[in-house]
Amino acid sequence: MKAGGGFFHVCITMQGSSIVTSMAERSYLQRRRKKGFVPILLLVDCLFARLTLHFPQEVMHMNKERLGTFISDCRRELGLTQQELAEQVHVTNKAVSKWERGLSYPDVTLLEPLASALGLRVEELMACRRRAVPSGEEDPMKNLLTISDDSLRRERRRSWGRVGAVLALVIAAALVIAYSALYVTETRTQELVLKETVDGVNYFYVQEGDHLLKLRCEGDVDFDGTVMEDGYGEVVYALECRWNRLTYEGTVTACAETGMMGIGREMNQVGSAMGLDYNMETRDALFGYYNATVEYRHIYPYPIGDGFLFTYNFWRGDGETWNAELLVTVRDCLTFTTADWDGDGVTELLVRTRWPEKPYTVYDMVDGAVTETWPDTLDPEFTEHLLTASERQERLQEQLRREGVDLETERAASDDFVL
Secondary structure (H helix, E strand, O other), X not given: OXXXXXXXXXXXXXXXXXXXXXXXXXXXXXXHHHOOOOOOOOEEEOOOOEEEEEEOOEEEEXXXXXXXXXXXXXXXXXXXXXXXXXXXXXXXXXXXXXXXXXXXXXXXXXXXXXXXXXXXXXXXXXXXXXXXXXXXXXXXXXXXXXXXXXXXXXXXXXXXXXXXXXXXXXXXXXXXXXXXHHEEEEEEEEEOOEEEEEOOEEEEEEEEOOEEEEEEEOOOOOOOOOOOEEOOEEEEEEEEEEEEOOOOEEEEEEEEEEEEEEOOOHHHHOOOEEEOOOXXXXXXXXXXXXXXXXXXXXXEEOOOOOOEEEEXXXXXXXXXXXXXXXXXXXXXXXXXXXXXXXXXXXXXXXXXXXXXXXXXXEEEEEOOEEEEEOOOOOOXXXXXXXOOHHHHHHHHHXXXXXXXXXXXXXXXXXXXXXX
């Protein structure tokens, strides 16, 4: 491109990449050398937002104020408002205002549409002056913008490639985490619900909430030597297993007796009822009534701990039926006992709740109405009776270990005695 009898070269540096108008430069140099002209350089450094223009016999440094004044003058010459110019360039009127006040430069991608809107060539906008260009002369600036646009597209493609690689890694990590969360590896301590052999493959079934886990026996599991019950009740095993949360199927690689026994499954107690013990000291069973019964209304696994939660109905009997009058319903508790808690000569209902912050509730009857109290602590004589089945079993085993009793030997001796 001809600029005051000289030639200029444009270089844009963006994030370490260099874009040079090499094709236009070579073509123009060849023609200008034949005419004996010395090329003059125009450098556009976009990395530091600084424009330097070199023309024959003069050097001009473009700054924001000068460019802003030039844009403002050209806009007014065309009778455009800042809003109208902004709409043509697809920016906000605030952006145009910042340009004209010298607060910021237009983005390099806006040079061509901005120059077109002002009736200028890009080099005129950059030089902040109007210049005549002979017809048929090449426009290296337009070539530069075309090359720059191609380079930006290539850079975007590379960026999207990097983003895609990162997303692939994230998805792979998420799949690994999901796979780990889907499968449970644990040692379960519980009774067997069922033993089954299908097509020569042995399976154990154990309870998991409202489902049955189907565990394929592998490794050293003695399927034939594993019994579900002995003369004392259901046998409790330690099962090393891995299972799928969705299919409730998995494998068991080890099965060993724990020495504990399960006296009936908790779930089998739902709907059953039993009479409360008569208190010889207070001469009642509950709340001053001689005949009282507890009914198991609902039982489900404790969601944040071992054992089960129970919902009970406590009834007064009339000699003919055990459920003549419902006294109180206790929901979602761990266990209960009856005792004269306040020493008034009447038996109260003591409940161990599921809440660590408020572990106890005491139910009493005052003037024919059931009341409840939430003490933070109870005397040891009462808490001993509010231990869960698993806590009692652990305490018993600890006591036997302190006494030096070999649990496995005792268990084998008991089996021999039963046989």
